[in-house]
Amino acid sequence: MAWLVTGGAGYIGSHVVRAFREEGIDVVVVDDLSSGHAEFVPVDVPFYRGTLLDGELLETVFREHRIAGVVHIAGFKYAGVSVQRPLHTYEQNVTATAVLLAAMQEAGIDAIVFSSSAAVYGTPDTDLVTEETPRSPESPYGESKLIGEWLLRDQGVAVGLRHTSLRYFNVVGSGSVELRDTSPHNLFPMVFDALVDGRTPRINGNDYPTPDGTCVRDYIHVSDLAVSHVAAAKRLDAGERVEPVYNLGSGDGVSVGEIMATVASVTGIPFTPEVGPRRAGDPARIVASGQLAARDLDWRMRHSLTEMVDSAWAARQAVS
Known part of the structure; x- marks a missing residue:
């Protein structure tokens, strides 16, 4: 049996x-390769290029492979751009x-791990x-x-779908030099x-009520995140209980200023970041607790x- 990613x-x-x-x-x-890269997929892994909007493609995948469950990561992930492109x-x-859920139901596949987001919280009135x-x-x-989480919940009620959703903030790092974050919207890239390019990185505001005046956020390593996705899949596969949602959070966070200082140290390129005005709606600190995920999904900051x-x-x- 295999898992579809x-x-x-x-x-x-x-x-x-x-x-x-x-x-x-x-x-x-x-994967439709709208933001992915075919070379990121190992050559011996079955790869279907196409969109999840294509139900016939999914039917083919489920017919040609014995699929135990799905880890659903595909999606349009740019919050700022989504304001200009809501329908997309x-x-x-x-x-x-x-x-995807309809194709799973038709094929009798009843387990899914959903890659959700801490964006469902908006600007919470708590710093943890x-x-x-x-x-x-x-x-x-x-x-x-959030609607994706509701779809899983409702399919759970309707047809017994076994599911969990993983919420997290900023994913960074690399588990291999062959794999990197190529998003033009993420901080590290x-x-x-x-x-x-010889330009000076920029910070949006340094007058927040934090130790160094810059925003504090969760930054988690992509390999740590991946481990917990697989741990969730294994629990579902074994018929073990899972929570409907888990936060994959650091519990304490780091500031943008700390990141800039660490980048200068690691790269050996000294710089003092430019400071621009605050971005509207940016809270001073948002950090998530990862206690539930640590209990169930082998989650920890490695x-x-x-x-x-x-x-x-x-x-x-x-x-x-």
Whole structure:
């Protein structure tokens, strides 16, 4: 039996694929390569290029492989852009998930791990987010992820779908120099690209009520994240109880200023970041508790900030 990883050619998905293989579990990948890379998929992993909106493609995958369950990572992940492209975001993240769930139901596949997002919380009124923190998404992206969780919940009631959703903030680092974050919207790629181009990285505001005046967030290593996706799949496969949602959080967070200082140290490129105005709606501190995931999903922060930056920089340099 194999697990299907949707979005398995992407930054996070490709690490999840490798984490499955390290556990001796076969995988199949579906990815439309809108943001993924075919070379991120191991050559001996069955790979189907296509969109989850294509129900016939999913029927083919489920017919040609014995699939135990699905890790659903594919989606449109850019919160800021989603405000300008709400219909596209809902199509990619809500309609596609509904098509996937329908194909799973038709094929008799009843287990799914959903890659959700801490964007479902919006701007919480607490500086330590738990699974019980009220959900109040502030973008079509965050809303689409919350709707995805509802779809799983409702399929659980209707047909007994076994499911869990993993919520997290900022994913960084690399588990291999062959795999890197190529998103133009994420902090590490933006900082590295600026340094490679001879530009000075920029901080949005340094007058927040935090120790160094910059925003504090959860930053978690992609390999740690991947381990917990596989742990969730294994619990579902074994028929063990899982919570409907888990936060994969650090519990304490790091500041943007700390990240900039670590980047300068690791890269050997000294710089003082430019400071721009605050971005509207950016809270001073948002950090999630990972206690439930630590209990059930082998979740823990195995990498220091220096190791996160060092691994990401090594992957970036591999293509320079």
